[in-house]
Amino acid sequence: MNITQEKINDLNAIIKVSIAPEDYTEKVDKTIKDQAKKATIPGFRKGMVPAAHIKKMYGRSILVEEINKMLSDALNNYLSENKVEILGQPLPKMDDTKEFKWDFTDAFEFEYEIGLAPAVEVNISDADQFKAYQVKADEETLASRIKNIRKSYGKMTNPEVSAEEDVLYAELAELSADGSVFEGGINHTGSIRLDQVTDEAVKSTLIGLKKDDVLQLDLQKAFNNNENIIAKLLDITEEAAKEMKSTFQVTVKNVNRLEEADLNQEFFDKIFGEGVVTDEAGFTAKITEEIEGMFKQDADRKLQNDMYTKLTDEVKMELPDEFLRKWLKATNEKLTDEELNEGYEDFAKNLKWTLIENKIIKDNNIEIKYDEVFATAKERLAAQFRMYSPAPMPDDQLTQYTTTFLQEKDNANRIFEEVKALKVFNHIKSVATINEEEIAYNKFIEMN
Structure with a gap:
């Protein structure tokens, strides 16, 4: 041969x-x-x-x-x-x-x-400057998070009159064009969440209602044509909900309200463990720490994106574009020429970043170890669970979840790539000049 x-x-x-x-x-x-x-x-x-x-x-x-x-x-x-x-x-x-x-x-x-693959030269020094934001919880964001937590541990009540964030348990009957109930049409009892109603004029008609009150409701207008919400409300397919044009007669069966949990020791112990928090100030401090930890991930992502953008723009390299286009078509039979033309620039930019990453890893002898992959996966899963409850999951249970999670090849590859990228970004941070700046979360969101 x-x-x-x-x-x-x-x-x-x-x-x-x-x-x-x-x-x-x-x-x-x-x-x-x-x-x-x-x-x-x-x-x-x-x-x-x-x-x-x-x-x-x-x-x-x-x-x-x-x-x-x-x-x-x-x-x-x-x-x-x-x-x-x-x-x-x-x-x-x-x-x-x-x-x-x-x-x-x-x-x-x-x-x-x-x-x-082209030859790649990556030169990073303290002359390269990046801004790292320390994102702080503004009052509105903090209040919203506290309210959500209190509601998740709250109790259901049945007030006589509906208010802005209540849930109407009601019978919905499809109407004909003349306003009469459509015989053989949709007739379903479901829960109308007022916080999901996007049209303020419609929402105003749903506030102040009592049991047995009757009104007409345009669901598409109320929910801004959200077929997912309408489908669940009427127990129909999303496709049918998308085509739904009828007005509905709504008969209120009950008004449900989720009251916020009281800020007492029982509530604090239930969330954080016995005696960890003993007053409202300590509770607020804990929630602030939790959400600012989440904000840190957002700030890190912005810093990483700034590094990605700067290096992919500044590191000059040519790619075998004609070959790559041909290869993409050969390996993706359903890829159209239009899709290829629209997506190639992003593909090429991501490929450039991969070459930059690999060069930094090679030049600086950066290693990625399994225990680092495991720790990152564990951290990501813990963050997901915290979205549903501030109470930490027992470590042995979280470890078992992580082991199972990484047995899926796609999950393991994704976390490996995340650790690889993080190590590259940490190297860049150790060499470049990082200027820190505090910013409120609502202002930080406006930047993105």
């Missing part, structure tokens, strides 16, 4: 693989003999099928399979042994002038196009 590389330019090359009969004959013969021992064919005892019979029946397909295996192994070994850094995967170069007989005497020659 002979493998050669012909460079077209700094970013493109052709790899030629030549395979002579002596390269494949022994492997093909062995495969034929192995199949003969296993084959079950009428007229022959199992294990006694002549190899010549197998060759006659399946020889060509066996030869094709063996050649494909040899090609794959040869390409991978060649690229690895010669340290050829490529982008994408090799693409077979089609040549309609070549025709193989596949008769066990052929000498094969295959050509593959490859896109070569």
Whole structure:
């Protein structure tokens, strides 16, 4: 077997693989003999099928399979042994002038196009400046979070008259164009959450209602055409909800209100553990710490995005664009030319960042260890659970969740890439100049 590389330019090359009969004959013969021992064919005892019979029946397909295996192994070994850094995967170069007989005497020659990774130089110093925001909880955000927590531990009551954030338990009957109840139409009892009603004029008609009150309601207007909310309310499909144009007669069956939990010791102990918080000031401080911890992740993401943008803009490199476009089309059969043109710029930018990342990791001997991947996954899961309750999950239970989570290959790869990116960003922070600035959360949101 002979493998050669012909460079077209700094970013493109052709790899030629030549395979002579002596390269494949022994492997093909062995495969034929192995199949003969296993084959079950009428007229022959199992294990006694002549190899010549197998060759006659399946020889060509066996030869094709063996050649494909040899090609794959040869390409991978060649690229690895010669340290050829490529982008994408090799693409077979089609040549309609070549025709193989596949008769066990052929000498094969295959050509593959490859896109070569460009040389990358990444120079970061203290002259590179970035801003790191310390995001603080503003009064409105803090009050909203406290209210949500108190409600999640609160109790349900049934006031006589509905208010802005109540839930109306009501019968909804579809109406005909003349305003009468549509016979055979939708008739369903469900819960109308007033906090989901986006139209203020409609919401005003739902405030001040009592049990047995009746009114007409345009659901599409009330919920701003949100088919998900309408589908759940009427117990229909989202597709049907999207097409729904009818007005509904609403008959109030009950008014439900979720009262906020009292700020007492029982409430504090239930959330944070016995005796951890003993007064309202301590409770507010804990919630502030919790949400500012979440804000820190947002601030870190902004800093990372600023680094990503600066380096991908400033680090100059050329990519084998024509090859990459061809490779994307070859590996994504449903990708249209329009989708390729629209998405290629983002793809190329992300690829540039990957090359920058790899260069930083290589130049600075950065290692990614499993315990770091595990710790990051555990931290991410803990943050998800905190969204539902401030009370921390027991460590042994969280560890088990993390172990199960990382057994999924996609999850493990995603967290690995996250740790890899974080290590690169931390390296950049250690070299560049980072200017810190405090900012209220509501102002920080306006920047994004």
